[in-house]
Amino acid sequence: MIRINCPFCGMRDHSEFSYGGDATVTYPEMDAPEAEWAEAVYQRTNPRGPHKEYWHHVSGCRAWLIVERNTLTHEMGAVTFAHAGLAKAVEG
Amino acid sequence: MVSRSPLLANYLPNNAMSPAGPMTILIPSSVMERAQMSGYSVWSVLREGLRGQTGWDRAWRDPQPKTEYDVVIIGGGGHGLATAYYLAKNHGVTNVAVVEKGWLGGGNTGRNTTIVRSNYVQPKSTEFYEHSVKLWENLSHDLNYNVMFSQRGQLGLFHTPAARDAQAKRVNTMIANGIDAELLDREQVRAMVPHLDYSENARFPIIGAIYQARAGTARHDAVAWGFARAADQLGVDILQQTEVTGILREGGKAVGVETSRGTIRAKKIGVAVAGSTGHVMGMAGIERLPIESHKLQAFVSEPLKPLLDCVIGYGAPGAHFYISQSDKGGMVFGGDLDFYNSYAQRGNLPIVQEVAESALAIMPCLGRVKLLRHWAGIMDMSMDGTHIMSKTPVENLYLNAGWCYGGFKATPASGWHFADLIANERPDELTAAFSLDRFERGYAIDEKGMGPTPKLH
Numbered sequence: 036m037i038r039i040n041c042p043f044c045g046m047r048d049h050s051e052f053s054y055g056g057d058a059t060v061t062y063p064e065m066d067a068p069e070a071e072w073a074e075a076v077y078q079r080t081n082p083r084g085p086h087k088e089y090w091h092h093v094s095g096c097r098a099w100l101i102v103e104r105n106t107l108t109h110e111m112g113a114v115t116f117a118h119a120g121l122a123k124a125v126e127g
Numbered sequence: 128m129v130s131r132s133p134l135l136a137n138y139l140p141n142n143a144m145s146p147a148g149p150m151t152i153l154i155p156s157s158v159m160e161r162a163q164m165s166g167y168s169v170w171s172v173l174r175e176g177l178r179g180q181t182g183w184d185r186a187w188r189d190p191q192p193k194t195e196y197d198v199v200i201i202g203g204g205g206h207g208l209a210t211a212y213y214l215a216k217n218h219g220v221t222n223v224a225v226v227e228k229g230w231l232g233g234g235n236t237g238r239n240t241t242i243v244r245s246n247y248v249q250p251k252s253t254e255f256y257e258h259s260v261k262l263w264e265n266l267s268h269d270l271n272y273n274v275m276f277s278q279r280g281q282l283g284l285f286h287t288p289a290a291r292d293a294q295a296k297r298v299n300t301m302i303a304n305g306i307d308a309e310l311l312d313r314e315q316v317r318a319m320v321p322h323l324d325y326s327e328n329a330r331f332p333i334i335g336a337i338y339q340a341r342a343g344t345a346r347h348d349a350v351a352w353g354f355a356r357a358a359d360q361l362g363v364d365i366l367q368q369t370e371v372t373g374i375l376r377e378g379g380k381a382v383g384v385e386t387s388r389g390t391i392r393a394k395k396i397g398v399a400v401a402g403s404t405g406h407v408m409g410m411a412g413i414e415r416l417p418i419e420s421h422k423l424q425a426f427v428s429e430p431l432k433p434l435l436d437c438v439i440g441y442g443a444p445g446a447h448f449y450i451s452q453s454d455k456g457g458m459v460f461g462g463d464l465d466f467y468n469s470y471a472q473r474g475n476l477p478i479v480q481e482v483a484e485s486a487l488a489i490m491p492c493l494g495r496v497k498l499l500r501h502w503a504g505i506m507d508m509s510m511d512g513t514h515i516m517s518k519t520p521v522e523n524l525y526l527n528a529g530w531c532y533g534g535f536k537a538t539p540a541s542g543w544h545f546a547d548l549i550a551n552e553r554p555d556e557l558t559a560a561f562s563l564d565r566f567e568r569g570y571a572i573d574e575k576g577m578g579p580t581p582k583l584h
Binding site for chain 2: 036037048049050053054056057069070073074076077078079080081082083086088104106107108109
């Protein structure tokens with residue numbers, strides 16, 4: 036069982052969360068060339084090691100989080116709110 | 128006509144021709160002699176029975192790596208070994224090495240739930256998986272190795288009228304493509320498998336099933352060993368305990384591999400390492416692929432007396448489950464992915480609970496059965512749920528990947544078409560559909576219609 040330290044709720048089992056995928060993906064402008072969109076939609080680095088990823092605390096505070104996790108060892112790193120404003124408010 | 132040893136020729140049925148039609152193969156006479164010497168037959172079993180099992184040869188050689196091969200296949204699972212076998216058998220390319228970092232079939236080949244079927248709906252997938260089932264049907268004879276392919280039939284249960292409509296469409300699509308399929312109602316399913324939960328208050332009421340009689344299971348280890356032995360007899364070098372640590376490139380072309388046993392040069396390199404595709408392709412400078420690695424757990428119970436003589440699967444909101452009984456008696460079953468990227472070949476307890484709940488929802492008689500083992504394998508989950516078999520941006524480097532849940536059943540056809548791609552340096556009409564660039568061209572083959580979210584395929 037992975038445990039995720041939600042910045043709002045504290046340490047919770049991962050079964051309270053829903054996985055949202057690679058958090059390093061950035062989408063291009065709407066009118067960007069198709070190749071850029073194809074890259075963003077389909078291509079992943081899929082690292083064997085440290086991975087930055089989205090988790091939704093769907094059975095908790097319902098916040099989207101950015102979690103650093105090692106995909107080989109499942110070691111957990113930093114957990115922050117995905118929403119930049121929330122993340123800043125918590126830091127402040 | 129396929130050339131075979133006299134011993135094998137007697138042993139093979141007349142319909143042993145491959146589905147792709149007649150072909151000529153080129154095998155050096157010394158190799159054929161060795162093949163004749165160690166062919167398995169009823170007579171060799173009887174002879175060894177009388178001699179105390181002392182006369183068996185090892186099933187394949189343990190050679191030293193040569194400094195150069197025509198083709199190096201990275202990955203000694205079912206797909207890599209099948210590729211090497213068909214390179215030698217179908218294309219006469221015998222100067223081939225299969226490079227495996229662990230032992231044969233120690234990855235996903237030995238970790239799946241061994242189900243073989245061809246109940247697909249997308250045009251190229253139906254063709255591909257049906258070719259695979261046809262190869263399975265003669266595989267034991269072809270390899271002279273009993274892969275224990277058992278066409279015990281597969282039932283895909285459905286629980287709602289909407290699911291019934293979807294499966295009726297699937298049946299029609301399969302029949303239109305020359306694949307056997309039947310739509311069964313509740314009573315027909317009950318007659319076949321009376322010990323499912325048919326009660327009115329079942330969590331997933333069974334209203335019928337899609338049935339493919341030619342589907343079934345095979346012994347996964349035997350598939351790796353059978354392909355390894357048959358490839359070895361055709362001259363292929365199988366290099367176990369040989370980890371690839373780098374892919375050599377010169378002027379944009381792949382020219383060899385660095386391994387834990389030294390440098391091996393190669394005119395062509397095939398990568399068949401599903402689960403670790405991103406890691407290995409990264410060695411060739413290809414850092415991004417339309418694949419995520421996810422883990423999938425599987426389970427086996429203590430051995431039981433005969434309880435289930437077919438494969439059963441079902442998918443419903445909140446549950447996904449498939450089960451069969453091995454020849455040893457263990458109930459072999461599995462469910463969904465763990466749903467997050469992972470390269471860890473180990474599972475976790477929430478999935479154990481989910482799969483157990485799914486099992487009991489449909490087969491309450493399993494309630495007191497003890498679990499013997501559970502384990503995990505790493506799936507290459509592709510962006511459209513379909514595999515990738517393709518040339519790559521690096522010349523002479525070929526990729527076989529992205530099998531999602533479905534790699535085991537594809538093993539023979541995967542080897543067949545990947546060998547064809549490597550030998551002829553161009554995809555055949557079928558393989559062209561599975562190219563790496565299909566996503567950017569807008570030709571994704573999305574069997575389940577889930578879009579570019581790998582964990583949902």
